């Protein structure tokens with residue numbers, strides 16, 4: 001494997017590089033010899049001086065190529081390939097083919113999971129970004145899976161999806177994202193499909209998992225929207241540990257749906273407040 005051919009210095013021959021021409025062969029071993037030895041020891045890397053990067057890891061396979069050089073070169077080549085539509089199509093076809101092999105798919109998924117977890121741990125904005133993308137993807141998938149599927153004219157545009165993502169990024173990390181009017185809403189009792197909510201910013205709201213579970217996909221066209229289920233407006237919503245007047249009304253006014261009782265809600269609010277205080281104290 002060669003080093004970058006655009007390097008200004010002319011490439012040296014293997015003889016020169018290994019020091020063999022100096023007549024003092026064992027003074028410094030060639031990197032391919034070190035690579036071989038490292039490989040025999042069962043090690044994948046060894047340290048060697050790269051012309052461009054100094055002391056770095058080198059692969060014990062590939063005749064001792066510099067890890068950083070390889071990475072630079074691969075990144076450049078990749079950028080060139082995907083710069084054109086044909087390149088992107090070819091790349092996608094190749095990836096589809098690779099991912100059809102179960103071992104490859106599993107290894108790739110495991111790698112992406114590890115990558116995602118470590119990056120989310122380091123970077124909260126990345127975690128929020130990925131969550132927003134997931135919310136959009138799940139909504140799209142659910143709407144496409146409907147029978148009959150939702151017509152394309154009622155699907156969110158790219159611009160709408162971007163707006164949804166921006167909104168979701170600002171929801172509390174532990175909240176679930178709920179569609180105020182369900183994507184597919186059923187009438188309690190008859191379980192008749194009565195409404196098809198849109199995936200748009202003004203139909204999204206953060207909600208505690210338990211409330212979201214209770215709300216499920218129920219929708220009663222006879223009841224005012226605010227009584228459909230435990231809504232959670234910010235500020236003053238559940239995550240603030242205090243019951244706002246509107247929230248209290250939503251939880252206590254009679255509705256056709258099973259909602260939290262006032263006591264249940266108060267207990268959950270106190271618990272959430274305590275957890276928040278413990279987090280602050282820690």
Ligand SMILES: [Zn+2]
Nearest residue numbers: 050053066069
């Ligand atoms: Zn290098």
